[in-house]
Amino acid sequence: MFGMQCMIGRLLSCSKYTRCTSTVFRKPVIVTTEIQHRTTQTQHKEDALTTADERLVQRLYEGVVAKKRASLAEAITLVESVSRKKRALAEVLLTDILGYLRKKEQQNDGKPTSFRAGLTGPPGAGKSSFIECFGKYLTGMGHKVAVLAVDPSSSSTGGSLLGDKTRMIELSRDMNAYIRPSPTSGNMGGVTRSTNEAILLCEAAGYDVVLVETVGVGQSEYAVADMVDMFVLLIPPGGGDELQGIKKGIVEMADLIVVNKADGDLYIPAKQIQTEYISAVKLLRKKSRNWNPQVLKASSKKKDGLPEVWDVMTEFYKTMVTTGEMKNRRAVQHKIWMWNHIKDNILKLFKNHPAVKPQIASLESKVAKAVITPGLAADVLLNEFVKSTQTDDKSKS
Numbered sequence: 578m579f580g581m582q583c584m585i586g587r588l589l590s591c592s593k594y595t596r597c598t599s600t601v602f603r604k605p606v607i608v609t610t611e612i613q614h615r616t617t618q619t620q621h622k623e624d625a626l627t628t629a630d631e632r633l634v635q636r637l638y639e640g641v642v643a644k645k646r647a648s649l650a651e652a653i654t655l656v657e658s659v660s661r662k663k664r665a666l667a668e669v670l671l672t673d674i675l676g677y678l679r680k681k682e683q684q685n686d687g688k689p690t691s692f693r694a695g696l697t698g699p700p701g702a703g704k705s706s707f708i709e710c711f712g713k714y715l716t717g718m719g720h721k722v723a724v725l726a727v728d729p730s731s732s733s734t735g736g737s738l739l740g741d742k743t744r745m746i747e748l749s750r751d752m753n754a755y756i757r758p759s760p761t762s763g764n765m766g767g768v769t770r771s772t773n774e775a776i777l778l779c780e781a782a783g784y785d786v787v788l789v790e791t792v793g794v795g796q797s798e799y800a801v802a803d804m805v806d807m808f809v810l811l812i813p814p815g816g817g818d819e820l821q822g823i824k825k826g827i828v829e830m831a832d833l834i835v836v837n838k839a840d841g842d843l844y845i846p847a848k849q850i851q852t853e854y855i856s857a858v859k860l861l862r863k864k865s866r867n868w869n870p871q872v873l874k875a876s877s878k879k880k881d882g883l884p885e886v887w888d889v890m891t892e893f894y895k896t897m898v899t900t901g902e903m904k905n906r907r908a909v910q911h912k913i914w915m916w917n918h919i920k921d922n923i924l925k926l927f928k929n930h931p932a933v934k935p936q937i938a939s940l941e942s943k944v945a946k947a948v949i950t951p952g953l954a955a956d957v958l959l960n961e962f963v964k965s966t967q968t969d970d971k972s973k974s
């Protein structure tokens with residue numbers, strides 16, 4: 578049903594892209610903004626691409642669009658890199674990839690043909706087991722499925738829970754599936770950014786269904802909700818504490834709720850929970866004008882309920898595309914990504930600014946001891962920052 582697609586290109590105004598250095602390879606298929614053009618030309622002169630860099634980007638681009646798994650893996654590693662030089666290369670590659678995806682979308686009457694679904698749920702809800710059998714079900718129908726994870730804790734522990742792939746043994750052997758653990762470097766912002774970019778790379782490599790699993794609890798659900806078309810909440814039939822722990826906000830974000838583990842002794846409790854949630858979602862604030870959240874039950878163990886889940890996903894996709902909501906959601910998401918990235922970086926710049934950095938420790942300590950208010954401390958730092966940037970401007974003019 579789905580081909581490859583991306584909306585980001587539409588946000589960019591097109592102008593011909595010229596490389597900093599060589600133009601040794603391929604015709605200029607790349608389009609980019611004036612800003613990017615200037616940035617590449619001036620701001621990061623030290624990052625100017627060498628011929629070897631150009632060749633690397635070309636090799637990765639060609640490998641990804643030729644659907645080579647090794648190239649996809651290498652390209653994702655590049656976008657996950659925190660090294661400034663590699664980030665610059667990743668931006669060139671991603672700009673090429675956006676151009677490619679935009680062309681694909683135009684060939685598909687401007688309709689998005691990839692489908693991004695996020696799967697969240699309390700620890701142990703059965704997310705990985707569900708992705709394993711649902712992924713197999715989809716590849717069995719001829720889809721190409723990419724599985725990504727957002728695990729903010731992996732940057733501190735150095736490993737992702739998805740990394741061991743223990744719950745996805747069959748899917749990880751499937752040539753029509755690609756499983757990628759969460760990036761293990763960077764903060765939450767870094768993890769989110771590289772997952773967003775990995776989604777684009779997977780789509781360019783021909784994966785028409787992208788499943789993103791959240792690992793751990795906390796911010797990752799919100800981050801994933803901003804990177805997918807459909808947000809799916811998986812809940813176990815346990816009830817009690819586990820369900821109490823699911824925040825109302827998360828339930829409100831869900832386009833589909835799946836009560837998992839509906840098998841054996843858990844079948845009856847699963848049915849009860851399903852009925853409760855069917856009533857509950859009617860009382861919640863509606864996320865979409867065009868879609869009423871659905872509540873299904875499934876069992877990964879028995880492989881039950883998978884076609885029903887896919888039917889609802891397909892119906893959701895069609896509704897979102899025909900009403901234009903999919904395009905709007907993606908457009909809004911792209912703006913959110915941009916501002917999140919700016920927020921992350923501005924904060925980093927601010928904290929390291931020479932006018933601010935030396936004062937942070939003492940002001941933090943005064944705030945902690947309630948000697949001054951947090952608001953005043955923030956104003957002091959902000960004033961120092963603004964004053965020093967104004968001085969910089971004056972000395973330049």
Ligand SMILES: Nc1nc2c(ncn2[C@@H]2O[C@H](COP(=O)(O)OP(=O)(O)OP(=O)(O)O)[C@@H](O)[C@H]2O)c(=O)[nH]1
Binds near residue numbers: 700792793878
């Ligand atoms: N009975 C039953 N057990 C299941 C089913 N799916 C998963 N489980 C069990 O639930 C446990 C947790 O499964 P996972 O797939 O690892 O759950 P998860 O949500 O990915 O867990 P985390 O990533 O650790 O949050 C395992 O012991 C599974 O065997 C199911 O459909 N039925």
Ligand SMILES: [Mg+2]
Binds near residue numbers: 704706738739
């Ligand atoms: Mg898991």
